[in-house]
Amino acid sequence: MPQPNFSPRRSVLYVPASNARAVAKIPSLACDAVILDLEDSVAPADKILARESLKAIFANRPAGPPEIVIRINPLAGEWGADDLLAAIACAPDGILLPKVDTPRDVLEPGDLLDDKDAAESVRLWAMIETPRALVNIAAIAELGRDLAARLSCLVAGTNDLVKETGILPTADRRYLTPWLMQMVLAARAGGLDILDGVANDFRDAEAFSRECGEAAAMGFNGKTLIHPSQIEQANAVFSPSPEALAEAAEIVAAFELPENAGKNVLALDGRMVERLHLIQAEKLLAKAAAIKGANE
């Protein structure tokens, strides 16, 4: 199921809404999206100020990338409901819901968006970071098949998952990986984008590069980031490689040859190529074009 207004989401940077210097950097950042955070990066004493800063940020928002998403506090808590109203008033590209446990946790804010006549372009993103969310992941992701539910993207919250489950956060993420794969599968079933969790050690470029490579291999669309120094690497790893693009172009060209018209299967350089490979190739070329378009 195609996403409306497809956007690349290779690099998605959390920016604490309470940090004016960090917020001021947004227009100069090369990330595909930012998440203006009202939740975990904002101290309780700064919660109201952070929420109030949103108005000024959106009043001066230039058109075009990066996508801007607001992460609110949990709706069951002290700040969540007012955060949601403030976020809706800003008409961001997305509102990220933390600590989602069940489909209801997405449907209820979606109803409020409708009640408040929020533009159709305001989508919901959901953090998958609780044991209940993992247990309910198929039902949550299924909402992606209903455009009216507005769900567009799932975001792995690996820090909270580690905290809530007690698994050991090893460098190779061996205990997290089965759950990450479960998230990718569910997201694809629901036609949703899915972003990997953050790498906390932002000074370890080598470990970060490895983690991005593994996330890309697992099928994630991109990675959530905590520091601007992580953007370039994420963009590089989650972009189609020149080799993959050359191969995709070759497959498209082969199916366009008059002698291959109407064929479902071809031999190309000693390999079987089916129409499903053509679809894959066209998707990859479209992704590269979208990335190029977003960077112009």
Ligand SMILES: CC(C)(COP(=O)(O)OP(=O)(O)OC[C@H]1O[C@@H](n2cnc3c(N)ncnc32)[C@H](O)[C@@H]1OP(=O)(O)O)[C@@H](O)C(=O)NCCC(=O)NCCSC(=O)C[C@H](O)C(=O)O
């Ligand atoms: C992690 C940090 C606290 C480090 O900050 P700092 O020590 O200030 O870093 P630097 O001195 O290297 O910063 C250099 C300049 O870059 C700006 N900067 C830093 N981070 C960001 C950012 N995220 N966005 C924009 N700009 C940023 C600094 O302001 C410096 O510029 P200047 O002030 O002009 O000198 C910090 O990076 C940070 O706060 N990162 C974000 C933390 C965050 O948002 N955490 C919550 C999201 S992660 C999460 O919640 C996980 C999930 O829910 C889960 O469960 O897993």
Ligand SMILES: [Mg+2]
């Ligand atoms: Mg979290």
